[in-house]
Amino acid sequence: MDCSDADLDTAFAALADPTRRAIVSRLLLNDATVGDLAQPFDMSLAAVSKHLAILTRAGLISQNREGRVKWCRLNIDSLRPAAIWMEAFGSFDAADLDALEALLEDTGNAPSPDR
Amino acid sequence: MDCSDADLDTAFAALADPTRRAIVSRLLLNDATVGDLAQPFDMSLAAVSKHLAILTRAGLISQNREGRVKWCRLNIDSLRPAAIWMEAFGSFDAADLDALEALLEDTGNAPSPDR
DNA sequence: CACTCATTCAACCAAAAGGTTGACGATTCA
DNA sequence: TGAATCGTCAACCTTTTGGTTGAATGAGTG
Numbered sequence: 268m269d270c271s272d273a274d275l276d277t278a279f280a281a282l283a284d285p286t287r288r289a290i291v292s293r294l295l296l297n298d299a300t301v302g303d304l305a306q307p308f309d310m311s312l313a314a315v316s317k318h319l320a321i322l323t324r325a326g327l328i329s330q331n332r333e334g335r336v337k338w339c340r341l342n343i344d345s346l347r348p349a350a351i352w353m354e355a356f357g358s359f360d361a362a363d364l365d366a367l368e369a370l371l372e373d374t375g376n377a378p379s380p381d382r
Numbered sequence: 383m384d385c386s387d388a389d390l391d392t393a394f395a396a397l398a399d400p401t402r403r404a405i406v407s408r409l410l411l412n413d414a415t416v417g418d419l420a421q422p423f424d425m426s427l428a429a430v431s432k433h434l435a436i437l438t439r440a441g442l443i444s445q446n447r448e449g450r451v452k453w454c455r456l457n458i459d460s461l462r463p464a465a466i467w468m469e470a471f472g473s474f475d476a477a478d479l480d481a482l483e484a485l486l487e488d489t490g491n492a493p494s495p496d497r
Numbered sequence: 498c499a500c501t502c503a504t505t506c507a508a509c510c511a512a513a514a515g516g517t518t519g520a521c522g523a524t525t526c527a
Numbered sequence: 528t529g530a531a532t533c534g535t536c537a538a539c540c541t542t543t544t545g546g547t548t549g550a551a552t553g554a555g556t557g
Contacts, residue, residue: 272400282468283395284545285387295470301504314546316505321544335503335554346468352403353465355410399515416534429516431535436514450524450533 277325278349286310287318291327294341301330301337392440393464401425402433406442409456416445416452 281287290304305315319339322328326345331338396402405419420430434454437443441460446453 272403275403276398276400279394280398280544282464283391283398285391286545288387288390288467302502310545311547312504313506313548317545320505332504332553337504350465350468353397353461353468355407395514401515417532420534425515426517427534428518428536432515435535447523447534452534 274326274348275352278327278346281322281325281327282349284318284321286315287322290315290318290322290339291341294328294339298338298340301339304339389441389463390467393442393461396437396440396442397464399433399436401430402437405430405433405437405454406456409443409454413453413455416454419454 282291286308289307293299293304293307301312301316301319304319305312308315319328319330323330327342328339329342331340397406401423404422408414408419408422416427416431416434419434420427423430434443434445438445442457443454444457446455
């Protein structure tokens with residue numbers, strides 16, 4: 268399992284920003300266009316576009332132009348190297364739903380369930 | 383568990399640097415002094431000291447002065463929120479994703495992404 | 498064609514990150 | 528006391544980050 272330092276750099280750096288984490292959370296539910304993803308945020312579309320470029324460069328998402336919109340899809344596997352890195356630090360058993368629910372409720376970082 | 387968005391910010395940001403990840407890995411073996419931790423790196427002690435300050439601010443390590451030496455200890459639990467956040471995405475396969483989505487919709491009060 | 502919509506590019510800006518060096522406080526020991 | 532050791536602080540520098548605005552590109556639509 269070869270995951271280079273640079274991969275981890277970009278993955279962790281991409282996740283260090285709350286806007287990008289929110290985007291990733293949002294994309295967990297379904298694919299979305301750039302405009303969809305930008306809508307909840309109080310910042311310019313260009314700023315969101317930059318965040319998406321960072322996520323793309325980190326391999327966390329992929330973008331696909333379809334007509335005049337651009338669909339963004341979460342690349343779930345791309346988070347595995349970072350997740351594996353962290354697993355080295357102890358008893359983080361796989362995906363504990365209760366803990367996840369508590370976490371998401373606490374942080375206010377959960378994606379909107381409607382849509 | 384009280385873990386705010388800011389906690390994830392600082393945790394992921396702390397892990398985004400390879401020097402800091404190496405320090406964290408090193409501390410997994412056993413506690414170490416600042417000097418010990420600095421020794422492998424080709425940078426000034428002050429630079430390492432800054433990295434340790436960042437890790438401390440993120441809650442990933444704790445420092446304890448003992449005589450003229452300062453011991454650093456990994457705070458393993460502090461990585462848990464970030465690990466849980468990531469495993470939610472890194473370890474789910476397509477089937478589990480449906481379960482996660484159902485869970486999120488179940489909570490009903492999930493807020494929109496912030497900022 | 499002209500127009501609008503969706504997205505990006507380019508230039509710019511302020512703030513933060515990551516490093517340096519040199520001075521400093523605290524501690525230990527001869 | 529005086530000197531060496533451990534670590535941090537302060538000032539500085541360069542690069543990156545995260546945002547802005549306005550112009551440009553690309554794709555449907557009347």
